[in-house]
Every structure is written in C-alpha cells, then in structure tokens.
Amino acid sequence: MNxxxxxxxxxxxxxxxxxxxxxxxxxxxxxQAALDDVTSxxxxxxxxxxxxxxxxxxxxxxxxxxxxxxxxxxxxxxxPQTQSSGQTxxxxxxxxxxxxxxxxxxxxxxxxxxxxxxxxxxxxxxGTDPFQVRGIPPGLEYYDxxxxxxxxxxxxxxxxxxxxxxxLEAGFxxxxxxxxxxxxxxxxxxxxxxxxxxxxxxGTIFSWKPEFNYRGYDGPSGLSLPGHAYRFASDFEWGGQGxxxxxxxxxxxxxxxxxxxxxxSSQAYMFDGRGMLFYRADPTLLLVxxxxxxxxxxxxxIPDVGVVWTPDDRWEFRLLYPKSRISVLLGDWGYGGVWxxxxxxxxxxxxxxxxxxxxxxxxxxxxxxxxxLGLRSDNGFVSSFVEGGWVTNRHVExxxxxxxxxxxxxxxxxxxxxx
Numbered sequence: 001m002n003x004x005x006x007x008x009x010x011x012x013x014x015x016x017x018x019x020x021x022x023x024x025x026x027x028x029x030x031x032q033a034a035l036d037d038v039t040s041x042x043x044x045x046x047x048x049x050x051x052x053x054x055x056x057x058x059x060x061x062x063x064x065x066x067x068x069x070x071x072x073x074x075x076x077x078x079x080p081q082t083q084s085s086g087q088t089x090x091x092x093x094x095x096x097x098x099x100x101x102x103x104x105x106x107x108x109x110x111x112x113x114x115x116x117x118x119x120x121x122x123x124x125x126x127g128t129d130p131f132q133v134r135g136i137p138p139g140l141e142y143y144d145x146x147x148x149x150x151x152x153x154x155x156x157x158x159x160x161x162x163x164x165x166x167x168l169e170a171g172f173x174x175x176x177x178x179x180x181x182x183x184x185x186x187x188x189x190x191x192x193x194x195x196x197x198x199x200x201x202x203g204t205i206f207s208w209k210p211e212f213n214y215r216g217y218d219g220p221s222g223l224s225l226p227g228h229a230y231r232f233a234s235d236f237e238w239g240g241q242g243x244x245x246x247x248x249x250x251x252x253x254x255x256x257x258x259x260x261x262x263x264x265s266s267q268a269y270m271f272d273g274r275g276m277l278f279y280r281a282d283p284t285l286l287l288v289x290x291x292x293x294x295x296x297x298x299x300x301x302i303p304d305v306g307v308v309w310t311p312d313d314r315w316e317f318r319l320l321y322p323k324s325r326i327s328v329l330l331g332d333w334g335y336g337g338v339w340x341x342x343x344x345x346x347x348x349x350x351x352x353x354x355x356x357x358x359x360x361x362x363x364x365x366x367x368x369x370x371x372x373l374g375l376r377s378d379n380g381f382v383s384s385f386v387e388g389g390w391v392t393n394r395h396v397e398x399x400x401x402x403x404x405x406x407x408x409x410x411x412x413x414x415x416x417x418x419x
Contacts, residue, residue: 142241145288145308146323165195171414180405183220190214204240229351231257247278261354262361268352270295276304284310296350297365297399322346336379345370355402363399386415
C-alpha cells in the first residue's frame with residue numbers, strides 16, 4: 001500500500017506524528033510481497049477504523065454530503081451526460097471544456113466561452129472568433145448586410161431582432177452652389193421607419209417596414225423647386241439563413257413620393273425590388289451577390305455584391321456596393337457598447353413635384369455619393385448615432401423638359417435613434 005496515502009488518511013483522522021499506523025516498508029517480491037501487502041492493509045484498517053469512528057463521533061456532520069470520486073486515465077468522458085447524487089448535479093463536457101460551449105447551470109446553452117477560461121466570453125480580452133460558436137437559435141442568425149445592424153455586441157454575436165423596431169433620423173446637407181441653374185441649394189432630411197418582423201414556421205423571417213421621408217429644399221434661385229417633398233413606402237422583405245452556408249433575401253417596395261402641390265399622377269408611384277443570396281464561406285466571411293431594381297427617373301439595376309469580413313470580435317468590414325461600412329467596437333463606455341464606423345453609400349431618390357416656372361408637374365431625381373464617419377451606441381434597448389461627412393457627385397435630373405443641373409460638393413450631418 002502507498003505509504004503516503006496511508007499517512008494522509010491518518011492525518012485526516014487526527015493522528016499525531018508519533019501515532020502512526022503500521023505500514024510494511026520492507027522490499028519484497030513475488031508471493032511474499034503480495035502477502036506482506038495484504039497483512040499491512042489489514043493492520044492499517046484495524047488502526048484506522050476506531051479512530052475514524054471517534055473522529056466522526058466528535059463531528060456528527062463531518063461526513064455528511066461527502067462524495068469521494070476516483071479519476072481514471074481518461075481525462076474527459078466519451079460523451080455529454082449528467083451525473084446526479086442527492087442535491088449535487090455535475091455537468092460533464094464531452095470535449096475539451098476549455099473550448100466551445102459549456103452547458104450547465106451557470107452557462108446557458110450557447111454561452112460563448114473563451115479558450116483557457118471558465119468564465120463567459122469577454123470580447124475585450126481577445127480570444128476566439130465569436131462566430132465560430134454562434135449559440136443563436138436556428139434562423140435568427142440571419143443577417144441583413146445592408147441594414148444599420150451590427151453582427152456582434154459587447155456580449156458576443158447578436159441574433160436577428162424580432163417584433164417591433166423604430167428608427168428615427170434627421171439630417172442636413174449644407175448650402176452649396178448649383179451648376180446649370182443659378183443659386184444655391186441646401187437639403188433637410190427626416191426619415192422614419194418601423195420594422196415588424198416575425199419568425200415563420202419554415203424557419204425564415206418576414207419583415208414589414210412602413211417608411212416615411214421628408215425633404216426640405218432651400219433654393220436654387222434659378223429654378224422654382226418646391227420647398228418640400230414627402231415619401232410614403234411599404235417594404236416587404238422575406239429572408240433567412242439555411243442550416244447550411246446559404247442565406248437569401250427578397251424584397252418589394254411600393255412607394256408614393258410627391259410634394260402634394262399638384263394632382264398625383266403615375267409619376268408619384270415608384271416600385272423597387274431586390275433579390276440576394278448570401279454564402280458563409282467560413283465563420284468570418286460572408287459573400288453577397290444579387291441585384292436591386294430602383295424605379296426613379298432612370299430605371300437602375302444596381303448590383304448588390306461584395307463581402308462582409310469579421311476578422312475578430314471587434315472589427316467588421318462590409319465591403320459592399322452600393323453601401324459599405326467599416327466599423328470597430330470601441331468598448332463599453334458605461335451605458336452600452338460604442339462603435340466607431342466609416343461608411344460610403346450611393347444614394348438615389350425621386351419625387352413628383354410641381355415646377356412653377358413651367359406650370360407643370362415633373363418627376364425629379366437626386367443622386368449623390370456619401371462618405372460619412374460616425375459613432376453609434378447601443379445598450380440593448382436603445383441605440384443612437386451621430387455621423388458627418390462629405391456628399392459628392394450630386395446631380396438633379398427630370399423626366400420631362402425641366403433643365404437638369406448639378407450641385408456642388410458639401411458637408412452633411414445626420415443623427416438618429418432606434419428603439
């Protein structure tokens with residue numbers, strides 16, 4: 001018998017240095033060694049038994065609830081299982097417990113874990129890519145790469161938000177000189193969108209998004225544009241992420257856009273559509289391919305193409321057309337996660353307006369490219385942003401005989417809230 005083990009048991013029973021159990025330390029071999037070992041174990045048992053009884057008698061609760069387990073050479077069990085004993089419940093991980101998902105009372109199914117640690121995943125300490133183990137219910141890992149949403153937050157990957165969501169924005173484009181007609185033009189923007197999303201039995205997501213947009217125009221002096229225009233739209237979207245790497249999105253957006261100064265005609269009604277496929281090549285790389293149709297003065301077929309790359313748990317690169325964004329999670333500033341981002345966007349909008357100079361109604365189209373830098377915060381309930389930058393390559397075109405003109409490059413500010 002192992003001498004060190006015997007002495008350890010003796011110490012637990014309260015033995016002193018001079019009161020030790022009899023142990024056979026002689027070197028023997030063969031049958032005699034086995035006989036000596038049995039004799040030694042019998043003597044040790046006779047010595048330990050009364051002392052253990054005496055020790056437990058002095059401490060009646062000393063052994064209560066005690067569980068003694070042995071450890072085999074196999075470090076991890078072959079498969080996940082639950083072992084119970086009274087009020088004790090042990091959760092056994094079938095693979096290395098320092099990797100992936102730990103299931104148990106303290107770690108709900110899908111909790112992101114950091115390698116080498118037993119605490120929930122901390123995105124600010126580095127570690128694994130959070131998209132290797134998503135822990136998101138099937139179907140809710142669907143992600144719209146053209147939305148203002150982020151794939152991740154301070155608690156790791158974010159599932160698609162079901163239910164109602166409200167977006168409110170206001171912006172201003174500075175007063176810049178016009179080319180082709182005399183004067184200057186500034187634009188005030190107000191945007192509102194309500195999104196209602198539901199999870200379908202097929203495992204896909206349907207979203208209905210009523211939208212309202214207001215535009216206030218100041219100028220130019222050489223052409224009597226209306227001071228305001230309005231857009232009412234209703235976007236219907238169906239999308240999903242399959243059990244494999246493929247996902248999809250299709251959408252249809254009828255809209256009414258007018259200044260209400262003249263009788264509404266077919267020039268005020270426009271219809272947009274889109275269809276896209278997503279392919280997740282690996283946990284950090286999403287490939288996007290599709291096309292959108294924009295019904296304006298011109299009919300645009302816009303390629304929706306590019307990649308979304310998330311190299312780690314803080315950076316996201318949306319390298320897409322017609323709308324790109326690069327963002328970095330700065331951290332938790334006390335009231336939620338904060339992101340710094342830069343975006344680039346090709347924007348085209350159109351309205352039926354009344355042109356007083358020519359006593360007629362016409363469809364007006366305004367196009368531009370926008371390059372913005374912004375900050376966004378999100379505490380899980382309310383998110384807000386503020387951004388500013390440069391608007392360039394600005395053109396105004398008309399469907400009838402109203403003269404087209406250009407607008408000089410200028411600055412833009414925009415802010416908004418979502419809840």
